[in-house]
Amino acid sequence: MALVLTSNNLQEGGTIPNDHILSSDFGFGCSGGNKSPHLAWTGAPAGTKSFAVHCFDPDAPTGSGFWHWVVVNIPASVSELKLDAGNAKSGLLPKGALQTRTDFGTPGYGGPCPPEGLGAHRYQFTVFAVKQDALQVNADTSAAVIGFQLFFNTLEKAVLTAKVER
Numbered sequence: 447m448a449l450v451l452t453s454n455n456l457q458e459g460g461t462i463p464n465d466h467i468l469s470s471d472f473g474f475g476c477s478g479g480n481k482s483p484h485l486a487w488t489g490a491p492a493g494t495k496s497f498a499v500h501c502f503d504p505d506a507p508t509g510s511g512f513w514h515w516v517v518v519n520i521p522a523s524v525s526e527l528k529l530d531a532g533n534a535k536s537g538l539l540p541k542g543a544l545q546t547r548t549d550f551g552t553p554g555y556g557g558p559c560p561p562e563g564l565g566a567h568r569y570q571f572t573v574f575a576v577k578q579d580a581l582q583v584n585a586d587t588s589a590a591v592i593g594f595q596l597f598f599n600t601l602e603k604a605v606l607t608a609k610v611e612r
Contacts, residue, residue: 447489451573451604455483455529462569462608468559472550476559476612482515482532487525487573491601494522494575498596500589503558505567508549513589514569515555516546519580531555542580546587553585558610566611575601 456462467478485499497520506512515532520543531538532545532555539545545553560567574596581595 449487449489449491449573449575449602449604451485451487451571451606453483453485453571453606456571456606456608458606458608460608462558462610466557467610468557472556472559474559475562476557478557478559480533480555480557481530482527482555482557483571484529485527485571485573485606487604489604490522490525490575493577493601495579496520496522496576496581497524498574498576498581498592499527500572500592501555502570502572502589503560503567504570505560505564507561507564513549514558516548516553516589516592517543518546518576518583518592519544544583544585546583546585546589546592548589560610560612562612564612566609568607568609571606571608572603574603577601 465479468476469480470477498518501515503512550556
């Protein structure tokens with residue numbers, strides 16, 4: 447059985463609803479709800495000791511994409527992140543899980559808000575089955591460093607891609 451990622455809020459290849467778009471509080475010109483979507487996974491391989499989840503925009507005009515959400519050290523007993531779990535004030539992140547710094551400069555979910563007129567951007571929500579109980583990182587660890595650690599510690603991953611165009 448393969449690792450599979452699904453969502454109650456997103457469909458593979460579909461458009462991301464406004465509830466998950468960046469809010470006006472961030473000053474990028476969007477006015478969405480900035481709620482992280484519900485994500486659920488099944489089919490974790492044997493040996494999975496934890497999970498990690500991230501949201502990445504490979505189409506951002508930065509030369510290196512844009513990290514919108516990074517969560518690591520999700521216990522192996524957990525198989526979903528609830529709607530708005532990426533909001534630190536919601537208290538919905540599973541016990542033991544850690545959100546780390548995104549390209550917004552802080553931990554937590556920052557929704558999509560692609561620049562106007564550049565066409566559709568893909569947002570890749572990825573769940574990783576990790577062979578360690580916990581990555582040795584903290585809330586200020588960059589997404590690139592976490593990606594490096596995941597490269598060497600992932601048993602399997604699953605991706606759900608949705609898009610936004612402005």
